[in-house]
Amino acid sequence: MAYAMPARHAYRAVRPGTGAADVAHAMARRARGADHVGRPPGSGYFRGIAVPVALQSATTRPWSGRMIEVHRVSVLVLLLAVGAACCLGFGFVLQQNAAQHAPLGDFLSFRLLLDLMRIPRWLGGLALMVAGMVLGAIALGKGEISLVEPLLATNLLFALALSRYQTGQPLGRQGWAGLLLLAGGVSAFITAGEPRAGTAVTDPLRHWLIIGAVVGAALLMTMYAKRSRLSGGPVLLALAAGLLYGVQDALTRVSGIRFSDGGLTGLLTGWQPYGVVACGVTGLVLVQSAFETAPLRMSLPALTAAEPLAGILCGVGFLGDRLRTDTGALAWEAAGLAAVVAGIVLLGLHPAMPCGAGETERGAPDLQRR
16 A cells, blocks of 8 residues: 655655656565555655655556645635735724824723724724734634744735825835835745744743743833833834734634634633733734824834734744754845845835824824823
C-alpha cells in the first residue's frame, strides 16, 4: 500500500541535488515493495529520497490532487485576508467621518460608543469592521497568524482608495511609493519568512508574559495620551488599539482551535473568547477616541502598523508559528517589516486622507479632560 505525503508538505518534497535516476530507482524499488516496510504513514520518502508529487506514477494520482488542495487553501487564505483588509479599510474611514463630530467630553469613555451608535454612517463603518474581523478570524483559522497579519495591514490601501474617492486627490509620487513599499514589504516578509504552523507552546507562563507585555505597553500609551497635552496623543491611542487588536487576533486563533477540539463547551470554558471581547471593545473605544480628536492621517497609520507587529509576536511567541531564521531570511524579514511600516506611514500621511474636524475646526486637540 502506497503512503501519501501530508498535503501541507507536498510542495517541499524535492531535495536539492536529487537526480532523476535516483528518483526513478527509488520508485522502482517502491513498486517492488522493498522500501515501504516500516515507513510511517505520511513519510513520503524512499531511502532518504523525497519523491516530488509531479513525478508520481498513475497509481499515485491522488497525490497530485492533494497538491492542488494545498494551492486552493493558500488562495483561500489570501482571499479571506484581503477581503478582511478591504472591509476594515472602508470601515475605518466611515467611522472616522462620524467620530470627528462626536462630543469631546466622551473622550476615552464608553459613552462615546453610545453617542456614535446614533449616527448611521458610523454604524455602517462598524458593520464593515465586524465583517472584516469575521473574515480575518476565518483566515486565521486556516492559515498562520504570521501570514495573515501582514495581509491585513493592506487595509490602508483600501482606506486610501475610499478617501481618494471622497477628496478627488491623485496618488502622486507619495501614494505610489507608499503602495509599492507596503505591497513589496508584505511580499518580501512572506516570501523570506515562509510562515508555517508548528507546535503551540503549552506553558501558560509564556502566554501571560507575552500578552502581559503587549497589553501593558498599550496601557502605558493610553495613560500617557490621556495625561499629556501633546498633539501626538491620538497616535499613542491608535498604537495602543493596534497592539490590543494584535492580541485579539492571536486569541481568536486560540479560540478557534478550542472550538474545533471541544466544541462550544470547550470554547466557553476557556478565558480566550472573553479576552477577544475585552480586547475588541477596549480597542474600539481607543481607536474611536483617536478618530475623534485627530485626522485619519495621524491615527490610522499607527493602528495599521501596530496590529501586525503584535500579532506576529504572539504567533511566533506562543502559537507555534515558525519563520526561517537563517541570516539571509532574517535580513529580508526585517527589511520587509520596515518597508511595511514605511509604506503605511507614507500612505497615512497622503493628502487624500481626510483632515477631519479635529484639525480644521478644533485646532490641536486638548487630551486632558477634566
